[in-house]
Structures are given as C-alpha cells and as structure tokens.
Amino acid sequence: ADSIERAWQIxxxxxxxxxxxxxxxxGIQGLRDTIAAGIGERDGFPCNADDIFLTxxxxxxxxxxxxxxxxxxxxxxxxxxxxYPLYSASITLHGGHLWxxxxxx
Numbered sequence: 001a002d003s004i005e006r007a008w009q010i011x012x013x014x015x016x017x018x019x020x021x022x023x024x025x026x027g028i029q030g031l032r033d034t035i036a037a038g039i040g041e042r043d044g045f046p047c048n049a050d051d052i053f054l055t056x057x058x059x060x061x062x063x064x065x066x067x068x069x070x071x072x073x074x075x076x077x078x079x080x081x082x083x084y085p086l087y088s089a090s091i092t093l094h095g096g097h098l099w100x101x102x103x104x105x
Contacts, residue, residue, distance in 0.1 A: 010034075027054025062090050070096030 011017055013030025026032065032049040039047040055061040066087075069077060075096045079087050080103035091098045 026050075026052065059086055062086050063093075066090040066094045066096065070094040073097050 010031060011019065013034065014023070014028055029049065032052045032054065035052055035054075036047040036049040053061070053064070055064065066077070069075065070091060073095055076099045077087075077091050077096055078099050078101060079091070081100045082103070082105075083100075088098050
C-alpha cells in the first residue's frame with residue numbers, strides 16, 4: 001500500500017497528471033525537487049533541483065554526457081578495460097577519442 005501511495009504522490013507532481021506527454025528536458029520539476037530534498041536530507045548539504053537531470057535509463061544519460069564532453073577528435077576520454085561497450089560506442093559516435101587503461105580487477 002505504501003508503494004501505491006508513493007506512486008500517486010509522484011504522479012501528482014506531473015503537471016496535469018499528463019504521464020504520456022513530454023516533460024522538461026531535465027525531467028519533471030516536482031520529482032527533481034523531491035530528489036534534491038532527499039539528497040539534502042541524506043547528505044546534510046543543500047542540493048539544487050536545477051542540477052539534476054533525469055533520463056529514461058543509463059544509455060541516454062551516457063550519450064548526453066559524451067555529447068557534452070566531446071566536441072572533436074582532440075577530446076579524449078579515459079575508459080577502463082574491461083568496459084561497458086556503450087561507453088566506447090558513445091565516445092566514437094560523438095567524435096571523441098577513447099584512451100584505454102587497464103583496470104585492476
């Protein structure tokens with residue numbers, strides 16, 4: 001019952017409860033506000049909701065970050081080997097240079 005109640009609290013933060021519509025590019029403002037408040041309570045220092053970006057999974061977040069970090073093939077990203085293939089593919093897709101290093105496992 002608690003999870004259902006919590007789910008409705010989240011839905012209530014969506015303007016017009018329009019769950020099938022596009023939200024702000026950073027994510028739903030009310031949800032980001034709630035996350036920021038939770039981080040502040042947990043960690044003991046303020047967190048700004050404007051610094052939070054919500055995505056629909058790890059892959060879009062990785063693509064967003066690689067697009068932000070790579071502007072030309074002169075831009076390099078260090079990546080451990082072994083690595084998740086999404087990282088190297090995203091770096092290449094956005095025109096960056098991948099620099100491998102061996103991770104101690």
